[in-house]
Every structure is written in structure tokens, then in C-alpha cells.
Amino acid sequence: MPRIIKNGAIVEEHGPEVLDLEQWLQSEDRARRAVVLEPGETLAPLLEHIDDIPLVLVNFPTFMDGRGFSYARELRERGYQGELRAVGHFIRDQLTYLSRCGFDAFQFEDESELEDALESLGDFSEFYQASADQPQPLFRRRA
Amino acid sequence: MYVYDEYDQKIVDERVAQYRDQTQRFLDGELSEEQFLPLRLQNGLYVQRLAPMLRVAVPYGLMNTRQLRKIAQLSRDFDKGYVHISTRQNIQFNWPQLGEVPDILAELASVQMHAIQTSGNCIRNTTTDQFAGVATDELEDPRPWCEIIRQWSTLHPEFAFLPRKFKIAVCGSRQDRAAIHSHDIGVEVVHNAAGETGFRVVVGGGLGRTPVIGVEICDFLPAEHLLTYLEAILRVYNQHGRRDNKYKARIKILVKAMGIEAFREAVEHEWAPIKNGPSTLTGEEIERARSFFTAPDYASLDASAAQNTLQAQCQNDPIFANWVKRNTREHRVAGYRIVTISLKATGYAPGDVTDKQLELVADLADRYSFGEIRTTHQQNLVLADVEQAALYELWQSLQKAGLATANIGYLTDVICCPGGDYCSLANAKSIPVAEAIQARFDDMDYVYDLGPLELNISGCMNACGHHHIGHIGILGVDKKGQEFYQVSLGGNQGKDTSIGKILGPSFRQEDMPQVMDKLLTTYVELRQAGETFLDTYRRVGIDPFKERVYAQDH
Known part of the structure; x- marks a missing residue:
């Protein structure tokens, strides 16, 4: 069982089987299946089942590939409320950005980093932009 | 100018703390070189040929004197006592120690400055007209919009790992002094028939290896939609920009590949769901941003009396008269002038300025120009609000400090990147x-006779010296390990922007003054009354220049 960060805590993961996009598209009960997105794939078919999909994984083949940030933000903007998990080669210094885009779970390649990574989630306490965890941009909140 | 509140300060302070931890982890070996690279770049730190280089953000080129004095102090404490003004209006330290950078950033934060996103594959410093707010041809001050964009782009969670760097420029005047067609996104403030503020948006311009002139994606974007529309463009770029080849990764390549119609359609598609969402600007926020850029407390002056005094001073002192003619320009308020301080004295690297000079300029700005200074993308400094009656005193002080070179807009006001003397990317030296x-060309009468002339020099394809849009552009190239220089003619940065055309085979460094001489002689011989170099070039084309420069000596 992999250990992951989920909702700000380290937990053992007992998640469902995960399909790649092609398998997921061919699956008859896809609305209830978990799927992993790779950069360059379209998330349009997921939007149809956005209320039912339990888990979406987004893979980062390298931490420099920022496409996954947009997937997350778009899914959340369109109303996805299930688990959204980053997997692959992102680094802990990206956790603030990732969580603000809507990721609530992080599966690191190297599980020994988890404790330290948790700290990075708290790097910032204030932001200018609207984000998944703060739908109002700062200019609408300024006292 | 904009003043931080507790929120802005907190964000900058937390960024310093985060970077301090990242630097420590790198020095402890916990972060690899590869992982640390984008983190330090997004805090403005390059590792250069001889030492690291720290690029400090000067948002849209505006600083107060407290900030300028801090820069001077930091250049003494952490560097060699001088800094460089970049072609993106930023300030560069050339010799800081990597381990000391967090301390420098903390000092900068104490005067509301930072180095966030001055490098890396993210949204960079938004630039604008150095004469914003005082130019006579201005429709609307672009700086409130620049500040709104600055806040939106600072630590934007979605756009910190783009395919490549991303630059935005804003202009609000008839003449474009911000080179909006040479940016990833160019924003021009415009008014519609009803007099409402909006933006003409241009996308896909850029210099670098493949120079492209930006194309219009939207002719009138209502002001409140600015951020959601930018967000939609960035999202299309983040998803579809090429990541397999860094030379093809800028948005200009994507726009070309898709075609502007398809690109616009993709943007509209991304925009539809977020348009009118929470990031839509409120009237209150627009007013708040504008409230920081109101006119200073101008004196109501007797303009004709001031004019008479100035004229008398000019008659008595032709050197002063010349400086007034070359380095000052009309101000929108009667009795005031805009002063450009040239950082292009012969014998000094273009755009370099010492700690002592910075402190003098700060004193002068306090005394004569409401305590504000601007940096320009031509690598000079501007005092925007000087009373005509004070020009003589100001000039005398500048002259003593070697800051009164009267060459703004002329041949010797060269735009030049740091080049191979500093930069590890450069193919050749530029300074x-x-x-x-x-x-x-030390005969200034000849230089003035040549008229307005922009000479832009880049040490490599990255085009930091904007060589493509110089009337004469020089590009350093590497030929089998030797430094050579390629010349292009006819570039221009205004609204009728154009990309320079390559003259022909490149030249050795020692031949460059002679090549320039031939080009300029050709122009002088061919020009008709009143024609600038650019006018003549556009009329006669490149051939006469080519023939003269490459003619065999007999």
C-alpha cells in the first residue's frame, strides 16, 4: 500500500483500480471508475461524468511539465469534487501551487519525502489569485 | 506609485522565507541542481559565466528613492558597487554570492521589492511606457493595468511551469513606447465609441531566435475582463505550447502553427466558462489601482516666464542648451519637462550605473521630481516631473557625476545586453x-546630424538587446569558436513595428566600427531632406547598404 498525502495528512492508500484514459473510455461503467491523465490528453470526456468519477490522477512525467496544473484547475472549475491526485515526478516545492490548482492528494515517487513535503504545503498563507481552495481573488477580499 | 498593504508584504515576505529554505536545502544537497534550477530562476537568480546574476524586478520600471537607495546599498554590501539596467526595465546585480541571495531578497522586501519571476518559464515582469502618466500623447495611464496584471501573475499557481518564458507589455499612448508587438501578449489601452476603457490585445509577438510581430486577437476587450481573458490565453498556451524543443516553445510558434483564427477560437472556448467569474475585475478594484497613479502635486507655474528663463539659460550655456534639446521632452503639464538621464557615456558599459550615481539620482529625484525614478527599456533612467526652472541646477549636478551625456535617441544611446563578458548564454561579447x-563616433555634431537612430546589440539569439527591432541591429554569432557579428537593418519598435533584415555575411569584431561607418555614410549620401535613417532605408531598401559594405577595396 503506498503512503500518500491526502487532505493535508499522510495516509495509507487503499484506492480503486486506476485505468488509463483509453481503458477508461472503453469501460462500460466508466462513470464510476478512476482514471489517470497524461499530459497532452484531453479531459473533455471526463467532464460528462464529473459528478460521479471518484478519483482522477494526473501524471507529471517531469516536474517541469506544467500541463497538469491546468487539468486540475479546469476540473475543479467545472465542478469536479472527487479526489484529485498528483502522481509522478513533481517536487515538494510545487505543492502550494498544486494544491491551489485543486489537487488534494499527492503520491510521491519517493515516500521518504512525505513528512518534509507536508511542510511545503504551508509555505504561503496569502495569495492574489482565485484558486480551488479560495474562489475569491484577493481583490475581492481586501479589507 | 503603488504601495504595498499587509497582504502584498506578507506574500513577498513568505516568498523570501520559502526561498531561504530552498537555498539551504540546495546547499545541504537535499535539492538537486536540476530541481533547484527553476526555483532559483523564478527568484531571479542565474548562474553566469563568472558568478551568479540576480535580476530584481522593477514593476513597469517605477521606483521611489527609498528603493533606489536600497539598490545602491545592496550593490555595495553584496556586489561590486554597480548595477545594470536591463532591457526589461529590471535591475541586475552581477556578482552576488548564491548563499547570500536570501539576505538580499529580505532587504529588498523591506522596501517593497522582490525578484519574483524575473526569470524562468513563467510570466515575467510586465513592462510599459517609461513616460506613462506624463506623456502628451497618452490616452490613459497604463500603470494601473500593469499593477493589476502584476498581482494576478505573481505566484500564479497554474502558470509557473509554462513551456517557456512569457512576457506582457502594456501601452496607453498613440506612440507605442512599450514595443507591444514584440511581446507574448501586448495590451493597448483603448476607448470604444461610448468612451469606455478596454484593450486591444495582440498575441504571439516576440524576438529571440524567430522574431515575429504579434497579431491582434481581440480589438476591444472590456476592461473588467482583462484577467479572465489573459488566463484563457495562458491556459491554451500552457496546454498546447510545444515542450519538446525549447526553441519552438514560445507562444508565437503555437499561434503560427494554429493560425490566429483557430487560436482565437481556442481562447474563446477556454474563456467562456471563466468569463464573468470571480476573477472579473470590479469597478472598486479598478479605482483602487488607479488611485495609486494620480498626478503628483504639481505647482501651477507661469509657463511663459519659465520658458523665458530657460531660454536665457540656454543662450548663456550652449552645452546645457544641447542637453535640454536632446535629453528632455514635453510634459503634459505646463512648466514641467520629462528628463532622461543617459547611462550611455562612452567608456562605460551601456546601462551600468554605480552606487554613488544611484544615490545622487535619488537625491535629485527627491529634490526635483516628487521622489520617483523610472527605468527604461533603452537602459536609461527618467525623472518624469521636473520643473523647467530647475533644469539648470539638475543638469549641473548630473554633469558632475558623468550623467549628462546628451545622446538620448541617437546612435551612441546603444541598447546592449551584458553579452559574453557576463552571460553564459552569449555567443559573443556585446559591450x-x-x-x-x-x-x-565621438564627434557629437556628426551623431546629431545622423538624427534619431536606434542601435541595438545582442550577444546571442536570445535577443536581450532587441537587435531585431533596432534601426541597426547587431547580433553576436559563433562561427567555429570565433566571435562574429551579424548586422540587420530596418527594424523598428513602434506601432509600425518591423523586424530588421539581415545585411549579409557577418563581420569580425574589429571591423564593426568601419562597417557602421559605411552604413552611415551610405545613409547620409542617400537621404532626402528630413529623412531619418529608417525613412531612407524604407525608401531605398537594403541593396545600396549591402553594396557599400561588401564592396571590394581597390
Whole structure:
């Protein structure tokens, strides 16, 4: 069982089987299946089942590939409320950005980093932009 | 100018703390070189040929005197006592120690400055007209919009790992002094028939290896939609921009590949769901941003009396008169002038300025220009609000400090990147070429006679010296390990922007002054009354220049 960060805590993961996009598209009960997105794939078919999909994984083949940030933000903007998990080669210094885009779970390649990574989630306490965890941009909140 | 509140300060302070931890982890070996690279770049730190280089953000080129004095102090405490003004209006330290950078950033934060996103594959410093707010041809001050964009782009969670760097420029005047067609996104403030503020948006311009002139994606974007529309463009770029080849990763390549119609359609598609969402600007926020850029407390002056005094001073002192003519320009308020301080004295690297000079300029700004200074993308400084009656005193002080070179907009006001003397990306040195040309053309009467002339020099394809849009552009190239220089003619940065055309085979460094001489002689011989170099070039084309420069000596 992999250990992951989920909702700000380290937990053992007992998640469902995960399909790649092609398998997921061919699956008859896809609305209830978990799927992993790779950069360059379209998330349009997921939007149809956005209320039912339990888990979406987004893979980062390298931490420099920022496409996954947009997937997350778009899914959340369109109303996805299930688990959204980053997997692959992102680094802990990206956790603030990732969580603000809507990721609530992080599966690191190297599980020994988890404790330290948790700290990075708290790097910032204030932001200018609207984000998944703060739908109002700062200019609408300024006292 | 904009003043931080507790929120802005907190964000900058937390960024310093985060970077301090990242630097420590790198020095402890916990972060690899590869992982640390984008983190340090997004805090403005390059590792250069001889030492790291720290690029400090000067949002849209505006600083107060407290900030300028801090820069001077930091250049003494952490560097060699001088800094460089970049072609993106930023300030560069050339010799800081990597381990000391968090301390420098903390000092900067204490005067509301930072180095966030001055490098890396993210949204960079938004630039604008150095004469914003005081230019006579201005429709609307672009700086409130720049500040709104600055806040939106700072630590934007979605756009910190783009395919490549991303630059935005804003202009609000008839003449474009912000080169909006040479940016990833260019924003021009416009009014519609009803007099409402909006933006003409241009996308996909850029210099670098493949120079492209930006194309219009939207002719009138209502002001409140600015951020959601930018967000939609960035999202299309983040998803579809190429990541397999860094030379094809800028948005200009994507726009070309898709075609502007398909690109616009993709943007509209991304925009539809977020348009009118929470990031839509409120009237309150627009007013808040505008409230920081109101006119200073101008004196109501007797303009004709001031004019008479100035004229008398000019008659008595022709050197002063010349400086007034070359380095000052009309101000929108009667009795005031806009002063450009040239950082292009012959014998000094273009755009370099010492700690002592910075402190003097700060004193002068306090005394004569409401305590504000601007940096320009031509690598000079501006005092925007000087009373005509004070010009003589100001000039005398500048002259003593070697800051009164009267060459703004002329040949020797060279735009030049740091080049191979500092930069590890460069193919060739650029500063010695600039200096050799400045030294060759030391007869200022000849230089003035040549008229307005922009000479832009880049040490490599990255085009930090904007060589593509210089009337004469010089590009350093590497030929089998030797430094050579390619010349292009006919570039221009205004609203009728154009990309320079390559003259022909490149030249050795020592030949460059002679090549310049031939080009300029050709122009002088061919020009008709009143024609600038650019006018003549556009009329006669490149051939006469080519023939003269490459003619065999007999």
C-alpha cells in the first residue's frame, strides 16, 4: 500500500483500480471508475461524468511539465469534487501551487519525502489569485 | 506609485522565507541542481559565466528613492558597487554570492521589492511606457493595468511551469513606447465609441531566435475582463505550447502553427466558462489601482516666464542648451519637462550605473521630481516631473557625476545586453562592440546630424538587446569558436513595428566600427531632406547598404 498525502495528512492508500484514459473510455461503467491523465490528453470526456468519477490522477512525467496544473484547475472549475491526485515526478516545492490548482492528494515517487513535503504545503498563507481552495481573488477580499 | 498593504508584504515576505529554505536545502544537497534550477530562476537568480546574476524586478520600471537607495546599498554590501539596467526595465546585480541571495531578497522586501519571476518559464515582469502618466500623447495611464496584471501573475499557481518564458507589455499612448508587438501578449489601452476603457490585445509577438510581430486577437476587450481573458490565453498556451524543443516553445510558434483564427477560437472556448467569474475585475478594484497613479502635486507655474528663463539659460550655456534639446521632452503639464538621464557615456558599459550615481539620482529625484525614478527599456533612467526652472541646477549636478551625456535617441544611446563578458548564454561579447562604436563616433555634431537612430546589440539569439527591432541591429554569432557579428537593418519598435533584415555575411569584431561607418555614410549620401535613417532605408531598401559594405577595396 503506498503512503500518500491526502487532505493535508499522510495516509495509507487503499484506492480503486486506476485505468488509463483509453481503458477508461472503453469501460462500460466508466462513470464510476478512476482514471489517470497524461499530459497532452484531453479531459473533455471526463467532464460528462464529473459528478460521479471518484478519483482522477494526473501524471507529471517531469516536474517541469506544467500541463497538469491546468487539468486540475479546469476540473475543479467545472465542478469536479472527487479526489484529485498528483502522481509522478513533481517536487515538494510545487505543492502550494498544486494544491491551489485543486489537487488534494499527492503520491510521491519517493515516500521518504512525505513528512518534509507536508511542510511545503504551508509555505504561503496569502495569495492574489482565485484558486480551488479560495474562489475569491484577493481583490475581492481586501479589507 | 503603488504601495504595498499587509497582504502584498506578507506574500513577498513568505516568498523570501520559502526561498531561504530552498537555498539551504540546495546547499545541504537535499535539492538537486536540476530541481533547484527553476526555483532559483523564478527568484531571479542565474548562474553566469563568472558568478551568479540576480535580476530584481522593477514593476513597469517605477521606483521611489527609498528603493533606489536600497539598490545602491545592496550593490555595495553584496556586489561590486554597480548595477545594470536591463532591457526589461529590471535591475541586475552581477556578482552576488548564491548563499547570500536570501539576505538580499529580505532587504529588498523591506522596501517593497522582490525578484519574483524575473526569470524562468513563467510570466515575467510586465513592462510599459517609461513616460506613462506624463506623456502628451497618452490616452490613459497604463500603470494601473500593469499593477493589476502584476498581482494576478505573481505566484500564479497554474502558470509557473509554462513551456517557456512569457512576457506582457502594456501601452496607453498613440506612440507605442512599450514595443507591444514584440511581446507574448501586448495590451493597448483603448476607448470604444461610448468612451469606455478596454484593450486591444495582440498575441504571439516576440524576438529571440524567430522574431515575429504579434497579431491582434481581440480589438476591444472590456476592461473588467482583462484577467479572465489573459488566463484563457495562458491556459491554451500552457496546454498546447510545444515542450519538446525549447526553441519552438514560445507562444508565437503555437499561434503560427494554429493560425490566429483557430487560436482565437481556442481562447474563446477556454474563456467562456471563466468569463464573468470571480476573477472579473470590479469597478472598486479598478479605482483602487488607479488611485495609486494620480498626478503628483504639481505647482501651477507661469509657463511663459519659465520658458523665458530657460531660454536665457540656454543662450548663456550652449552645452546645457544641447542637453535640454536632446535629453528632455514635453510634459503634459505646463512648466514641467520629462528628463532622461543617459547611462550611455562612452567608456562605460551601456546601462551600468554605480552606487554613488544611484544615490545622487535619488537625491535629485527627491529634490526635483516628487521622489520617483523610472527605468527604461533603452537602459536609461527618467525623472518624469521636473520643473523647467530647475533644469539648470539638475543638469549641473548630473554633469558632475558623468550623467549628462546628451545622446538620448541617437546612435551612441546603444541598447546592449551584458553579452559574453557576463552571460553564459552569449555567443559573443556585446559591450566591447558598443564601446568601440561609441568611441569611433565621438564627434557629437556628426551623431546629431545622423538624427534619431536606434542601435541595438545582442550577444546571442536570445535577443536581450532587441537587435531585431533596432534601426541597426547587431547580433553576436559563433562561427567555429570565433566571435562574429551579424548586422540587420530596418527594424523598428513602434506601432509600425518591423523586424530588421539581415545585411549579409557577418563581420569580425574589429571591423564593426568601419562597417557602421559605411552604413552611415551610405545613409547620409542617400537621404532626402528630413529623412531619418529608417525613412531612407524604407525608401531605398537594403541593396545600396549591402553594396557599400561588401564592396571590394581597390
